[in-house]
Amino acid sequence: MKRRRILTGLTLAISLLLAGCGGGQKSAVVEDKINITTSFYPLYDFAVKVGGAHVNVINLVPAGVEPHDWTPKGRDIKNIGDSQLFLYQGAGFEGWVDDFLKSLKDSKVKPVVASTGVELLKAGEEADGHDHGKDEHNHTEEAGKDTDPHAWLSPKNAKKMSENIKNALVEADPAHKSDYEANYSAYAAKLDALDKQYKDSLTGLPKKEIAVSHQAFAYLCHDYGLTQMAIMGLSPDAEPTAQDMKKMREYIGEHGIKYIFFEELVSDKLAKTLAKDANVETLVLNPLEGLTEEQVKQGKDYISVMEENLKNLTKALQ
Ligand SMILES: [Zn+2]
DSSP states (O other): OHHHHHHHHHHHHHHHHHGGGSSSOOSSOOTTSEEEEESSHHHHHHHHHHHGGGEEEEESSOTTOOSTTOOOOHHHHHHHHHSSEEEEOOTTOOTTHHHHHHTTTTSOOEEEETTTTOOOEETTGGGGGGGOOGGGSOOOSSOOTTEEOOGGGSHHHHHHHHHHHHHHHHHHOGGGHHHHHHHHHHHHHHHHHHHHHHHHHHTTOSOOEEEEEESOOHHHHHHHTOEEEEEEOSSTTOOOOHHHHHHHHHHHHHTTOOEEEEOTTSOOHHHHHHHHHHTOEEEEOOOOSOOOHHHHHTTOOHHHHHHHHHHHHHHHTO
């Protein structure tokens, strides 16, 4: 017990140290800035890029933590309440957010749903690949349980989400409107270039099927004519059945798949076992639900990780 408490203290000290350099958790808002709390990493990165010098961004989920099952603690709730903007993904990604918003009534913070205006897919919708009709999309306002929240893995959607963040900033801080517009334009151009890079690299490749650990890549697949087969569902911690594993082995054989993708924030045990079983190799495909502390230290961000993803996709789809 005692040892554990010392360790927790140490972890806290480390996270306070890290707070100054990006992905870590800041313990308080900053007086002369627009304070923004974000529910997970991509929103943090987009807000930093669009807000520039005028914002202090507090990412709630610490580096190295997978956000699907994360819930806010007392300090997080205080940080959100003291901020001007609270950015969250919506589309059912943050299971805790609906109840939380009800408790925010008396606070000055403005909640912003980052995925507003993004064409949301239903869970498993990309399964039939590039040739599915537009009418299959989920146009309902209410994000149901079967909505796939992983919209940020499409650079086009990342651009829309950054635009939503820009609009919220302009509304919260109209004095710096031209700076937010300029930051957004510069970042949007980079996201356009990323989209083009994906299109140019993936279009001509012979394979179109990817084997992944959790079902996070529907939007990416949708944009570039790929199909994903996932060992697990929308959340990465579900236990796959023997039947799921068998299906995956068959899929790997059927499509001549050479690599199973895994991600850094979740144990790679399952992907490794399956790869050994099916006599294929593993590679990282990062769903960008968070960075590791190492990646934060290395200065990685949404665009650089998406470029690494593209390298590995290109390798796997030869
Ligand atoms: Zn996910």
